[in-house]
Amino acid sequence: MKEEILEKLKTLAESAKYDVSCASSGTTRKSTPGGIGNTAGWGICHSFTEDGRCVSLLKIMLTNYCIYDCAYCINRRSNDIRRATFSVDELVELTIEFYRRNYIEGLFLSSGVINNPDYTMERMVRVVKQLRTVHKFNGYIHMKSILGSSEQLVREAGLYADRLSVNIEIPTEQNLKMLAPEKSHESVFKPMLYIQQGVLESSEERKKFNSAPRFAPAGQSTQMIIGATDESDKQILNTSAAMYQRPSMKRVYYSGYIPVNSYDNRLPALKQPPLVRENRLYQADWLMRFYEFKVDEIVDDNHPNLDLEIDPKLAWALHHPEHFPVDINKADYTQILRIPGIGVRSAKLIVVSRRYGRLNATSLKKMGIVLKKAQYFITCNELPAFTVNETSPEYVRQILTAKKVAKRKDNHQQMSLEFPD
Amino acid sequence: MIIFHYDKTFEGLLTAVFDAYNRKTFPDRLFGEDEPEPLFTDESYTVITQGDKSNRVWQGLERKMMAVTRNMLRYVWLSEQPGSDELIFRYIRKTFDSKHSIEMNFADPDILEMRNLAKKVDKERLRVIQFVRFQKAADDIFFAPVSPVFNALPLAIEHFADRFADQKWVIYDLKRNYGYYYDLKNVTEITLDMTENFPGGKLNTELMAEDEKLFQDLWKGYFNSMTIKERINPKLHRQNLPKRFWKYLTEKQ
Numbered sequence: 053m054k055e056e057i058l059e060k061l062k063t064l065a066e067s068a069k070y071d072v073s074c075a076s077s078g079t080t081r082k083s084t085p086g087g088i089g090n091t092a093g094w095g096i097c098h099s100f101t102e103d104g105r106c107v108s109l110l111k112i113m114l115t116n117y118c119i120y121d122c123a124y125c126i127n128r129r130s131n132d133i134r135r136a137t138f139s140v141d142e143l144v145e146l147t148i149e150f151y152r153r154n155y156i157e158g159l160f161l162s163s164g165v166i167n168n169p170d171y172t173m174e175r176m177v178r179v180v181k182q183l184r185t186v187h188k189f190n191g192y193i194h195m196k197s198i199l200g201s202s203e204q205l206v207r208e209a210g211l212y213a214d215r216l217s218v219n220i221e222i223p224t225e226q227n228l229k230m231l232a233p234e235k236s237h238e239s240v241f242k243p244m245l246y247i248q249q250g251v252l253e254s255s256e257e258r259k260k261f262n263s264a265p266r267f268a269p270a271g272q273s274t275q276m277i278i279g280a281t282d283e284s285d286k287q288i289l290n291t292s293a294a295m296y297q298r299p300s301m302k303r304v305y306y307s308g309y310i311p312v313n314s315y316d317n318r319l320p321a322l323k324q325p326p327l328v329r330e331n332r333l334y335q336a337d338w339l340m341r342f343y344e345f346k347v348d349e350i351v352d353d354n355h356p357n358l359d360l361e362i363d364p365k366l367a368w369a370l371h372h373p374e375h376f377p378v379d380i381n382k383a384d385y386t387q388i389l390r391i392p393g394i395g396v397r398s399a400k401l402i403v404v405s406r407r408y409g410r411l412n413a414t415s416l417k418k419m420g421i422v423l424k425k426a427q428y429f430i431t432c433n434e435l436p437a438f439t440v441n442e443t444s445p446e447y448v449r450q451i452l453t454a455k456k457v458a459k460r461k462d463n464h465q466q467m468s469l470e471f472p473d
Numbered sequence: 474m475i476i477f478h479y480d481k482t483f484e485g486l487l488t489a490v491f492d493a494y495n496r497k498t499f500p501d502r503l504f505g506e507d508e509p510e511p512l513f514t515d516e517s518y519t520v521i522t523q524g525d526k527s528n529r530v531w532q533g534l535e536r537k538m539m540a541v542t543r544n545m546l547r548y549v550w551l552s553e554q555p556g557s558d559e560l561i562f563r564y565i566r567k568t569f570d571s572k573h574s575i576e577m578n579f580a581d582p583d584i585l586e587m588r589n590l591a592k593k594v595d596k597e598r599l600r601v602i603q604f605v606r607f608q609k610a611a612d613d614i615f616f617a618p619v620s621p622v623f624n625a626l627p628l629a630i631e632h633f634a635d636r637f638a639d640q641k642w643v644i645y646d647l648k649r650n651y652g653y654y655y656d657l658k659n660v661t662e663i664t665l666d667m668t669e670n671f672p673g674g675k676l677n678t679e680l681m682a683e684d685e686k687l688f689q690d691l692w693k694g695y696f697n698s699m700t701i702k703e704r705i706n707p708k709l710h711r712q713n714l715p716k717r718f719w720k721y722l723t724e725k726q
Contacts, residue, residue: 062695083635086639088640098604099696099722099724100709100713101696103706104704104709105701110695111699150692152640153608154605154617155606310701310703
């Protein structure tokens, strides 16, 4: 029994780990009498794997058998991997026992598609329903909505799950069709729409009646694989921007493509997953969500791809030196947010502190604001005026990227003389 | 130099504030009751902790400070850092001496340091919440050892009492040798003298519940399977999961 469960758990964890979403935020739920657990609105990471990713939820598949044959997926039906299926009871017990030991925040339930979408979805709903109703589990539940499952099942899932998600996987329709002939963008958008309607209706209802049931209170998220197909960052970010237009969409995740099926020649041969590009995309995503940037400010036809050497905010600033320098003692919050190297926290700190007196470079440094990049884009009381406009964007770029070169072991500035024997 | 001696309790510190305003002399340094005084002490005064005095100071703070900031005083106090009591003293004094709220003036070094230290303690509180690992004992009590850098355990107890309301648990600070026991109704502070039952924070195998080993193995197996080999990044791993926590983490054994 024990060996069997351990093997199943390992197999199904291996199959689930490529889904990057790990957030357990967005819902606050107090404990209930006789129930177990609560949900902290900010999300809690309980561990970190050796690749540095957070483990917050028990990210697991109900089964990794699948009727589909998507080229990018490790669980495609033509792959010769170990397959396993959890029973509903096994998964429920595992979740509860892990939760009681403070290993996890809750459950992230995904599944391969067996028989048909509704059959699979129905089993998944049984797991979350049992957790919520039988065990009165108040932890976090993130559930994947299976493509092609009925609206009724999505509606039921939303009553128990905190977050529902459907992965768009490939940013453009045409490439999705190439890698996953059985899927289309329409088949992805349909369940997204069900979720959105559920969320909107529930929030309307709850305005009228406090006791109306909550529907996926943490909204929905989605994921795109980066680097498996030839989309530019412009196409990717425009797809994300369109996603964020949807009322319930909270997060778009970017997953650097890891060649799990390297034999498939529709996929590129990558030596390394595109980790830097993935990071830049997340930075751009943050700019859209928290820094009030529009997508066409970050990427346009002249710069369809993000600069891998510098972050997108610095890149924007170097393309638009006319917006600088910003006077940190006078400029409003949105302008301060646009200074490279100054984040949301620093910007807020500046805005509240300057009420008490003028800020100068020393006080900024003491407040923990990093001026490495910002110094070329601001003026304040004492700072020597040596900004991007006194020099040139090219020069600033050179200084800010040069340091990496100096750190290298082979120092090119030092001439080496070779003495013949 | 003016020195105040007090009993190193929070109430004592508040009483010291009261006495200082009463005497109109403000200490340059604060010392414990038996701590030796430095040379060149001009004046030395010993504070006698009194509840009514400390309450009056606290009430004054309730008028002059936001609740968040009063919380911050508690956090900084629990940091147990040398000089943190003097910092709190200076902060309270600045609060009382100013007509306007000073809470957001982060260009002032004391206010900034209060905030930074409180943030560090808060971070430690979060890490306690993240990295506590319960082991189920044979008597159905869930036991977890911790040894935080700052005394952050009391700040995390409310969270655990709400979250694990239907199981008995003990969270024990092995560094400071005290802990909390929850008996399904109340949380009480306890001191255990049977530390030999959990060498290195691990429950003895004979004290463990029957299925405890199984779930530990399952969690370890799960944790190892979750790593994506192509993305291994030991630096990031240690940054997110500092080594000092590894000794109590089931998955890192």
